[in-house]
Amino acid sequence: xxxxxxxxxxxxxxxxxxxxxxxxxxxxxxxxxxxxxxxxxxxxxxxxxxxxxxxxxxxxxxxxxxxxxxxxxxxxxxxxxxxxxxxxxxxxxxxxxxxxxxxxxxxxxxxxxxxxxxxxxxxxxxxxxxxxxxxxxxxxxxxxxxxxxxxxxxxxxxxxxxxxxxxxxxxxxxxxxxxxxxxxxxxxxxxxxxxxxxxxxxxxxxxxxxxxxxxxxxxxxxxxxxxx
Numbered sequence: 001x002x003x004x005x006x007x008x009x010x011x012x013x014x015x016x017x018x019x020x021x022x023x024x025x026x027x028x029x030x031x032x033x034x035x036x037x038x039x040x041x042x043x044x045x046x047x048x049x050x051x052x053x054x055x056x057x058x059x060x061x062x063x064x065x066x067x068x069x070x071x072x073x074x075x076x077x078x079x080x081x082x083x084x085x086x087x088x089x090x091x092x093x094x095x096x097x098x099x100x101x102x103x104x105x106x107x108x109x110x111x112x113x114x115x116x117x118x119x120x121x122x123x124x125x126x127x128x129x130x131x132x133x134x135x136x137x138x139x140x141x142x143x144x145x146x147x148x149x150x151x152x153x154x155x156x157x158x159x160x161x162x163x164x165x166x167x168x169x170x171x172x173x174x175x176x177x178x179x180x181x182x183x184x185x186x187x188x189x190x191x192x193x194x195x196x197x198x199x200x201x202x203x204x205x206x207x208x209x210x211x212x213x214x215x216x217x218x219x220x221x222x223x224x225x226x227x228x
Contacts, residue, residue, distance in 0.1 A: 004048045012042035024048070065093050065202055068110050070102045075174035076144055076191065083195020091203060138166050139222060145170035145177060145186055152184070152221065167222040183219030 010020035015038070019031050023039040030036055042048075065088050069077040081097065088095045100107040142148035148170030152162050162168050162182055170177075173188035194212050 004046045006048070008046055009039060009043045009048050012046060013039045015039060063093050064096045065199060066096050066098065066110075068098045068100060068107060070100055072097065072099050074144075074146060075176055076146070076172045079174070079191030080195040080198070083192035083197075084199055085195075086192065087196040087199035091199065093199075093203075139169060140166060141169045141171075143171060145172045145174045145184060148184055148186070148221075149177075149180055152180070152182075162221050163223050169222055173217055182221050185219045185222040186217050188215045188217050 006020055006024070007017060009024065010017045013020060013035075015031075015035060019035065020039050020042075022030055023036045024043055065084065067081060067084050069081065072078055072081060081095070085095050098110040100110055140148070140151055142151055148168050152168050155162055155166055155168070160166055168184065170184050170186040171189075172191070173186045177184050177186065190212060197212065
């Protein structure tokens with residue numbers, strides 16, 4: 001026996017397909033009460049089961065939150081994603097994650113569908129023209145910790161000492177920093193809280209500008225060397 005379709009319900013109730021859809025799929029635009037009742041009665045008589053996906057489209061609410069990141073393997077983004085998931089569960093939402101690989105075109109396409117760091121650090125270091133023993137007040141402040149660790153490795157390959165020849169600082173305070181030598185000076189951000197705040201903004205629970213304070217964490221990579 002063929003499944004009952006929305007067309008069948010519309011024919012039985014004597015209404016248009018659009019009207020039947022608005023009644024049964026939960027649209028905010030509903031017809032007058034007697035028409036709505038006629039459609040529901042027709043659906044009941046025919047044993048029609050509404051499509052959950054169609055209901056979500058009609059209500060413009062899928063209970064999903066889209067999260068677009070450059071690289072989920074990057075500890076920076078994975079920490080934010082954790083905060084997003086925590087807040088999403090509190091609001092009975094599911095997170096749909098998209099990884100763009102830092103491709104602007106993929107990012108644009110992903111956002112529309114929803115309505116490197118280490119090597120970069122090495123390239124940065126390979127451009128600074130520093131030679132071992134050059135005593136100069138130079139500090140490299142990388143845009144994130146992954147790039148900073150890459151820069152330190154490149155300096156080490158070039159025979160430079162950190163912090164004696166060059167000082168390096170990062171940004172994020174990712175968990176893997178506890179294994180880096182020397183310890184990396186960085187700016188610590190509450191990344192999980194950042195993800196939670198993003199959900200609050202997405203759901204309209206927070207308005208205006210959201211401020212997330214950071215904290216400078218001094219470690220060995222920016223300590224001035226001892227002089228005789």
